[in-house]
Amino acid sequence: MKKFEKAKSLVKLKAILDRHEIEMLSPLATRNAQGIRRVPDERHDSSYRQAFSVDVDRILHSLAYARYIDKTQVFYLVKNDHITHRVLHVQLVSKIARTIGRFLGLNEDLIEGIALGHDIGHAPFGHDGERFLCAICRNNDIGPFHHNLQSVQFLEKVERKGIGWNLCLQTIDGILCHDGENHSERLRPETGRTFVEFDRQIAAKRIDPPTALLPMTLEGCLVRVADTVSYVGRDIEDAIRLGLILRSDLPRPAVGILGDTNGTIIYNLVTDIILNSYQKPYIAFSPEVSDALLELKAFNLEYIYLNPKIKQHTFRIKALFELLFEKYLADIQNQRKSSVIFRQFLKDMTQDYTQQHQPAEIVRDFISGMTDQYFLDQCPENLRPRIEAV
Secondary structure: OHHHHHHHHHHHHHHHHHHHHHHHOOOOOOOHHHOOOOOOOOOHHHOOOOHHHHHHHHHHOOHHHHHHHHOEOOOOOEEOOOOOEHHHHHHHHHHHHHHHHHHHOOOHHHHHHHHHHOOOOOOOOHHHHHHHHHHHHHHOOOOOOOHHHHHHHHHHHHOHHHOOOOOOHHHHHHHHOOOOOOOOOEEOOOOOOOHHHHHHHHHHHHHOOOOOOOOOOHHHHHHHHHHHHHHHHHHHHHHHHOOOOOHHHOOHHHHHHHOOOHHHHHHHHHHHHHHHHOOOOOEEOOHHHHHHHHHHHHHHHHHHHOOHHHOOOHHHHHHHHHHHHHHHHHHHHOOOOOOHHHHHHHOOOOHHHHHHOOHHHHHHHHHHOOOHHHHHHOOOHHHOOOOEEO
């Protein structure tokens, strides 16, 4: 009886928290009570806790989140402890987005869940790895690889040995639609989405990767914008630290508006977003700040992301992706149970997962989930590129 009374008390506390949200959050915010899952959730962690807070913890405890620690953000095969890795990037996105969200009266739990989960589908070696894996997937007739789609794939189909985490639609939608590389002066959510429409969007994105997707919540729009805010200045600092550019190389017009250090860039962007989004049904930059940010992103693309100095091992990494993909695909087709893909990835997987995925899709999931170092460890030692200290 005492246990029953305690449970009732906790449910009452949850109701108080829900009422507090109604009073404190903006009318434009997404309430925890609005969170919907594919299937009713009877797990103990959701009995009295709010929906999006539960999602945050599920993402944090996922195996894919743990692997962020050795996933490339921009610079790979560089031994320097001060260079940004994926795990720091998602934490910065979360902090920046929650800071803005607090001023706008948005749901910080939902913001955090989307931010921490948005890059879980990234392949090893960053966007280069994504490009290599995309070409291989196309050649194997399973459609293109896109890290947004793969993030959803991990969280819904791969994690927990194929059971998935049963996250709320609003969380998984923000993860799918983050597209931080795309530039928008203003983002307005497409509200009222259902899981049926969400699945339709995934199918459309698989067929045509350039398909534009908009989040269904203001929180999702905010994380998408914060993604850019978090990396544009940070990548500049990393590039300066590695000797790729000088601070004086930065475009003067953009610097005049945003500043020339990561701290000032973030401060000016965050301030501008708050001022232009407060009590608005969208997330927006002012036109002048938007133009300055676009100029800075163009600079980063030309002088950092496409810099030949960081592309020295591109062809070797590409060849290793092809080698591993072919090896694991042959292992599955020939049922080589001693292969690491059986011993570590497919072991104890649900029948739903193994029956609903082609061998090439299973290999895609295995390789895309690897950390950089684990990927290299699977390759013949004589073919591995050397990690350089900088």
